[in-house]
Amino acid sequence: xxxxxxxxxxxxxxxxxxxxxxxxxxxxxxxxxxxxxxxxxxxxxxxxxxxxxxxxxxxxxxxxxxxxxxxxxxxxxxxxxxxxxxxxxxxxxxxxxxxxxxxxxxxxxxxxxxxxxxxxx
Amino acid sequence: xxxxxxxxxxxxxxxxxxxxxxxxxxxxxxxxxxxxxxxxxxxxxxxxxxxxxxxxxxxxxxxxxxxxxxxxxxxxxxxxxxxxxxxxxxxxxxxxxxxxxxxxxxxxxxxxxxxxxxxxx
DNA sequence: CAAATTATCTTGTCACGCAAGATAGTATAC
DNA sequence: GTATACTATCTTGCGTGACAAGATAATTTG
Numbered sequence: 001x002x003x004x005x006x007x008x009x010x011x012x013x014x015x016x017x018x019x020x021x022x023x024x025x026x027x028x029x030x031x032x033x034x035x036x037x038x039x040x041x042x043x044x045x046x047x048x049x050x051x052x053x054x055x056x057x058x059x060x061x062x063x064x065x066x067x068x069x070x071x072x073x074x075x076x077x078x079x080x081x082x083x084x085x086x087x088x089x090x091x092x093x094x095x096x097x098x099x100x101x102x103x104x105x106x107x108x109x110x111x112x113x114x115x116x117x118x119x120x121x
Numbered sequence: 122x123x124x125x126x127x128x129x130x131x132x133x134x135x136x137x138x139x140x141x142x143x144x145x146x147x148x149x150x151x152x153x154x155x156x157x158x159x160x161x162x163x164x165x166x167x168x169x170x171x172x173x174x175x176x177x178x179x180x181x182x183x184x185x186x187x188x189x190x191x192x193x194x195x196x197x198x199x200x201x202x203x204x205x206x207x208x209x210x211x212x213x214x215x216x217x218x219x220x221x222x223x224x225x226x227x228x229x230x231x232x233x234x235x236x237x238x239x240x241x242x
Numbered sequence: 243c244a245a246a247t248t249a250t251c252t253t254g255t256c257a258c259g260c261a262a263g264a265t266a267g268t269a270t271a272c
Numbered sequence: 273g274t275a276t277a278c279t280a281t282c283t284t285g286c287g288t289g290a291c292a293a294g295a296t297a298a299t300t301t302g
Binding site: 013016017020037038039040057058061062065083084085086087 | 279280281282283287288289
């Protein structure tokens, strides 16, 4: 028997929607200190936000691919003598600009929301 | 000839994604002062946020329907002696609870984002 | 009467988060 | 030596939701 849907799934569904359009910004931001590989980003994000902005690899890899395709990140494979090969991502100049743009956009949106929710109308 | 895609559409696309999961919250909040009808909500929202959180009716009506279906709003038709009939929406008790829940959820998310973006890592 | 305005609803499209599964190498334990 | 767990990547398919576009209808204004 499958467990009933319940509150949790609905709640998770909302978080899911809230992340929409923010993930590219999040990933670009996480690359500002320097290059990183996918698996690393997943753990970094979970750790740094105490799980509030957690993502799975099934979510992250498509994001990274979009960013690469758009020229916002540059890719470098590294095959260590022992261990699984890693794909390192680094911000490009264009990526840095995009990061700025997305940050502004997000801030504008968040401010508008905050102002609205504060209002008694 | 159709105009090329261009920056504007991408940019609009991001706003679009950012609204995801926030619209129900927005609408519920706009109903706190009292009942309102769909068309009214559209203009109200555009006016109060200077277009930052603008929605079209094609977006709003499905949201209202979802809220009605979930029991978060109660519906009342009003047919004035002259003019098009209006469908008035009002918060239910359950809707008020949902509003609180969504507000908390949004705040948590926005705080996590703000904290992350502030960090230099 | 034509055009604009108020008001609602429906259909179809596209993007994206993510669960689930595939693949593969390394390390630990039994 | 084989099972189990961890590191690391990628792919497929599903469901959801914003919104453009179009339909409908009554009223107002030019």
